[in-house]
Amino acid sequence: MGTAERYEAPTAGDAAHQRVQRSPEALDHDIPASRGGPEPAGRATAEEQPPYRPLWIEEPARRRRMPDPVRTAAVRAVLIIAVTLIQAMVAFLCTLAGSWLAFPMVLSSVASTVAATWAALDVWVTRQVWNQRNGVVSVPSSTARALRRERRRARRQARAAERAQRRIQRRGGAGQLSHP
Numbered sequence: 001m002g003t004a005e006r007y008e009a010p011t012a013g014d015a016a017h018q019r020v021q022r023s024p025e026a027l028d029h030d031i032p033a034s035r036g037g038p039e040p041a042g043r044a045t046a047e048e049q050p051p052y053r054p055l056w057i058e059e060p061a062r063r064r065r066m067p068d069p070v071r072t073a074a075v076r077a078v079l080i081i082a083v084t085l086i087q088a089m090v091a092f093l094c095t096l097a098g099s100w101l102a103f104p105m106v107l108s109s110v111a112s113t114v115a116a117t118w119a120a121l122d123v124w125v126t127r128q129v130w131n132q133r134n135g136v137v138s139v140p141s142s143t144a145r146a147l148r149r150e151r152r153r154a155r156r157q158a159r160a161a162e163r164a165q166r167r168i169q170r171r172g173g174a175g176q177l178s179h180p
Helices: 068-097 101-135 143-171
Strands: none
Touching: 068 101
16 A cells, blocks of 8 residues: 555645554554554545654753853863873874884873863863853852842832933923922
8 A cells, every 4th residue: 555545635734743653563664553444445534643743852951051162162172182092092002013103102192181181171260260250040049140130120220210300301390299
């Protein structure tokens, strides 16, 4: 039986919602489940088809995304550490082979290890600096959050005072409650 015989002709909105119910014992994904007897020769109705189920469900991230400067430093550190490990492996293999390249590779591996340590420290320092400048949002008792809250409150009060002043000026009075 071909695909055209098994499915209804999809409409514009139903194209994404087409799905054939399979029996548990069906090994092939294209074999529809039988409903208590042979499949009718006609087309399947919309009532027989189960509701649309997406292939995957978006879940919120468990952790926040790293800030751009920290992520850049982390990528740089990972690349430097990978190169250092490759250099160390080449130095080791050259030493086992008795190659003349072993000594220069060992020296460059030592220098690379220093650079890798520096890169890892750079990630830590960059993260600390970013947290200090922008505040730690994950901690509920964050001082940065309290400072932002105070600044917002002060801005709201300043805007309210400015609106009140404009309202007084529009009325043309100097804040008089009544005319004598």
